[in-house]
Amino acid sequence: MRMLSQLSRLTDRLIDLSALAGAVGLIVALGVTSADVVGRAFGAPLFGARDIVSMAGVFVVFGGMAHAHRKGGHIAVDLLERHFPPALNHVLTVAGHALGAIVFLLIAWQLWVAVDLARMLKMSTNLLYLPRAPFLLAMTAFSLICAASMILRAIETAAKART
Numbered sequence: 297m298r299m300l301s302q303l304s305r306l307t308d309r310l311i312d313l314s315a316l317a318g319a320v321g322l323i324v325a326l327g328v329t330s331a332d333v334v335g336r337a338f339g340a341p342l343f344g345a346r347d348i349v350s351m352a353g354v355f356v357v358f359g360g361m362a363h364a365h366r367k368g369g370h371i372a373v374d375l376l377e378r379h380f381p382p383a384l385n386h387v388l389t390v391a392g393h394a395l396g397a398i399v400f401l402l403i404a405w406q407l408w409v410a411v412d413l414a415r416m417l418k419m420s421t422n423l424l425y426l427p428r429a430p431f432l433l434a435m436t437a438f439s440l441i442c443a444a445s446m447i448l449r450a451i452e453t454a455a456k457a458r459t
Contacts, residue, residue, distance in 0.1 A: 300452070300455070307366075307444050311363050314361075314362050315363035318357075318358075318363070321355025325356060328352070329349060332345035343423065344421075344423040344424040347422060347423050347426055358434070358442075361439075362438065366445050366449070386456075390454045393450035394446070394450045397443045397446035397447045397450065400440070401439075404436050410432050411436060414427070415429045
């Protein structure tokens with residue numbers, strides 16, 4: 297149980313770090329968009345604003361994913377829950393977390409493949425030529441953190457049944 301507690305603290309720190317990256321991405325996107333709007337009003341839009349905002353979106357979406365899961369912020373549909381016995385509901389909850397982890401591990405794997413492709417093809421954004429590989433790598437890391445969060449939640453939920 298001590299190891300689970302330590303793993304939980306480590307995962308929570310990673311989740312907080314990814315959420316912080318998401319918050320920074322949101323601030324950057326808002327700042328760039330605001331500067332672009334003001335610039336357009338004076339006939340001088342911000343060059344490359346779309347590139348910056350789209351890359352900041354990586355951090356906003358993927359950075360906040362694990363935090364939303366850990367805090368129970370994702371949508372839960374409980375239409376059939378009242379028709380099932382509590383033990384089955386518990387098993388389905390654990391299975392849902394485990395399935396979510398599998399999905400995010402598959403996403404991370406495919407993003408890792410995309411990182412290699414982006415490096416090989418030297419893919420970049422259209423105007424500022426920002427390389428795409430580091431952003432894909434960040435998405436991979438955020439996906440792995442989200443998968444870790446889901447695995448941990450599945451373990452914690454399963455452990456509650458035994459206590």
